Amino acid sequence: MAKPLIECVPNFSEGRNQDLINTIVDPFKRKKRCILLDQRADEDHNRLVVSLVGEPGPLQDALMEACLVAIENIDMEKHRGGHPRIGAVDVIPFVPLRNISMDECVEIAREFGRHFNAKTGVPVYFYEEAALRPDRRGLEVIRKGQYEALKREISNPERHPDVGEPSLHPTAGATVIGARKFLIAFNVNLATPDVNIAKQIAKAVRASSGGMCHVKGIGLALESRGITQVSMNITDYEKNALYRVVELIRFEAKRWGVPIIETEVYGMIPAAALIDSASYYMQITEFDSSQVIELALLDKLGEAP
Amino acid sequence: MAKPLIECVPNFSEGRNQDLINTIVDPFKRKKRCILLDQRADEDHNRLVVSLVGEPGPLQDALMEACLVAIENIDMEKHRGGHPRIGAVDVIPFVPLRNISMDECVEIAREFGRHFNAKTGVPVYFYEEAALRPDRRGLEVIRKGQYEALKREISNPERHPDVGEPSLHPTAGATVIGARKFLIAFNVNLATPDVNIAKQIAKAVRASSGGMCHVKGIGLALESRGITQVSMNITDYEKNALYRVVELIRFEAKRWGVPIIETEVYGMIPAAALIDSASYYMQITEFDSSQVIELALLDKLGEAP
Numbered sequence: 001m002a003k004p005l006i007e008c009v010p011n012f013s014e015g016r017n018q019d020l021i022n023t024i025v026d027p028f029k030r031k032k033r034c035i036l037l038d039q040r041a042d043e044d045h046n047r048l049v050v051s052l053v054g055e056p057g058p059l060q061d062a063l064m065e066a067c068l069v070a071i072e073n074i075d076m077e078k079h080r081g082g083h084p085r086i087g088a089v090d091v092i093p094f095v096p097l098r099n100i101s102m103d104e105c106v107e108i109a110r111e112f113g114r115h116f117n118a119k120t121g122v123p124v125y126f127y128e129e130a131a132l133r134p135d136r137r138g139l140e141v142i143r144k145g146q147y148e149a150l151k152r153e154i155s156n157p158e159r160h161p162d163v164g165e166p167s168l169h170p171t172a173g174a175t176v177i178g179a180r181k182f183l184i185a186f187n188v189n190l191a192t193p194d195v196n197i198a199k200q201i202a203k204a205v206r207a208s209s210g211g212m213c214h215v216k217g218i219g220l221a222l223e224s225r226g227i228t229q230v231s232m233n234i235t236d237y238e239k240n241a242l243y244r245v246v247e248l249i250r251f252e253a254k255r256w257g258v259p260i261i262e263t264e265v266y267g268m269i270p271a272a273a274l275i276d277s278a279s280y281y282m283q284i285t286e287f288d289s290s291q292v293i294e295l296a297l298l299d300k301l302g303e304a305p
Numbered sequence: 306m307a308k309p310l311i312e313c314v315p316n317f318s319e320g321r322n323q324d325l326i327n328t329i330v331d332p333f334k335r336k337k338r339c340i341l342l343d344q345r346a347d348e349d350h351n352r353l354v355v356s357l358v359g360e361p362g363p364l365q366d367a368l369m370e371a372c373l374v375a376i377e378n379i380d381m382e383k384h385r386g387g388h389p390r391i392g393a394v395d396v397i398p399f400v401p402l403r404n405i406s407m408d409e410c411v412e413i414a415r416e417f418g419r420h421f422n423a424k425t426g427v428p429v430y431f432y433e434e435a436a437l438r439p440d441r442r443g444l445e446v447i448r449k450g451q452y453e454a455l456k457r458e459i460s461n462p463e464r465h466p467d468v469g470e471p472s473l474h475p476t477a478g479a480t481v482i483g484a485r486k487f488l489i490a491f492n493v494n495l496a497t498p499d500v501n502i503a504k505q506i507a508k509a510v511r512a513s514s515g516g517m518c519h520v521k522g523i524g525l526a527l528e529s530r531g532i533t534q535v536s537m538n539i540t541d542y543e544k545n546a547l548y549r550v551v552e553l554i555r556f557e558a559k560r561w562g563v564p565i566i567e568t569e570v571y572g573m574i575p576a577a578a579l580i581d582s583a584s585y586y587m588q589i590t591e592f593d594s595s596q597v598i599e600l601a602l603l604d605k606l607g608e609a610p
Contacts, residue, residue: 007598035605037598053602097598182598246587262590271576271599278583282551285567293312293342293402293487294576297358298603300340 002299003055004100006108007182010063011090012048012070013079015041020073021048027065033058037268046081047090051268053097056108063092064116071120071172076147084140086147087122087173091139094130094179097270099299105179106130113163113177122169123154123161127178132162139176147173184234184273185266186242188249192258195221198228201252205230205245212248214240227261237270243277271295307604308360309405311413312342312487315368316395317353317375318384320346325378326353332370338363342573351386352395356573358402361413368397369421376425376477381452389445391452392427392478396444399435399484402575404604410484411435418468418482427474428459428466432483437467444481452478489539489578490571491547493554497563500526503533506557510535510550517545517553532566542575548582576600 014020021041025048028036034054041048050066052059067089074088092112094105109130117124131137145153151168153159160166161174168174190198198219203209206217214236221228230249234240250260272289279287290296319325326346330353333341339359346353355371357364372394379393397417399410414435422429436442450458456473458464465471466479473479495503503524508514511522519541526533535554539545555565577594584592595601 005602035602037601037605053598242583242587260588263588265589265592265596268596268598268601271597274580274583274597277587278547278579281586282547282582283565283568284570287570291570291573292576292579293358293573294603295599296342296573297310297340298599298606300342301603301606 005098007095015046027062031062045083076173109179117164123164128180130178187264189261237273310403312400320351332367336367350388380476381478414484422469428469433485435483492569494566542578
């Protein structure tokens, strides 16, 4: 059996102290079978976003080490930054990548959460697919009012954590842990300077205004180029494939005679998202991802002892 | 630096004796950093085709071991089979996959060929990109008349080997070694029972009748389904992308009002071939394959000590 692979994107509330950032990511660099794909520290947000891929066991071991460093060194009482946050280890999503189901990732998130609380005393909320209460699927609900408000309101039963005591950790706050699908950032550039057209197309395509499920989007101007963009997050590329999003935008843009100039995948994307779209356009049937030589190789490497 | 990956598809002249087949492929199963993706033994052809992927060093080590087993145990004087062949180890193509150039694969092929001859005494011909004489690019030229004819003609300067003495090894014959691009087998099924239409489209698309370079193709009937097919080999998917082949066939088929029913990738395909086509249809610009999470992971795994 090919080994399971997950992605994990922990967010830590430290984007300025480079020494501390290095100490937090160090376990990811040292651990075998857990790979640090990307790390981005933002000074304005005062936040560190790390992208990890690996087998569930080694990945969680390295993650726990990194969390202990963050909890020991970040003081939320003194933390200031432009991004919503409630804790030193703010959010940890687990994402199924290969040879593992969403249900298994939910189980990983919940077990990691219990283990994390037992080890650190930091209260834990479960979100998205791992949510234990339906109203806690959305991160924004759990983080409402951020660290400062939650400090007062956590004793309110409505805001009790899912694991741990109903009071924040004195310096590390609380942590949100969950499981979600891979998130694709995808932009479509339009050959018009009229931002209203981009906004109307965004409205037609996004879920919040009645468009496609699992698509978030806004219309904006790229002033320096004199063009506009529909900027999107696709939160479930298996339910609403990339090609379907592109073709709906192409179709809507025709109303104004506006062509698509180009599109852009921002950041990482799973192979399946591109394969699926290639298969649609070229009408490839009965294709198995293990026919892709690099994916077969990845599975075989996972099998090695 | 991410480690280089190559594919290698050695063809051995044994497709019937299962014990011997197992002994030949055994080194590929034992070797680390060399992975046996596929093995197909054909009884009619009396031939074993193996698909390997790995780092050049370990892959060549395992390959040499397998070749020694084949040379020791296969007697070309007694070999009968439906596929053209000149030796116990008949053909060895090296294929660049990732983080390695064609020039480097040519160098690998030639060095392996010299080493192979020194160790076994089997004369070697270089073909395709590794050919030392332009008329030897094509396998069919080197294998003309097969083992039986070459045995007589190898002493003729025109047919002297590129490495070794101008006489066949008494039981193992000669071996063709080279470098080539990855070969994609790709079929397009047409909604017509008229095989003449498929044949005319194949003619329009293939290089041999003046169509697209690096495309081989024939038109044939899928009798049981009452439809027809353009069956192709794409010998350079970087020069003539999959999407271009599909769209040319779609365009030609319109002449008869015939739609494409479906297409089929037969066997393995490199990720880049699908990504490139997805990028065309969805107009994705400035995409780097390291944005594909599995490919980034594969590169990182290659870096591990």
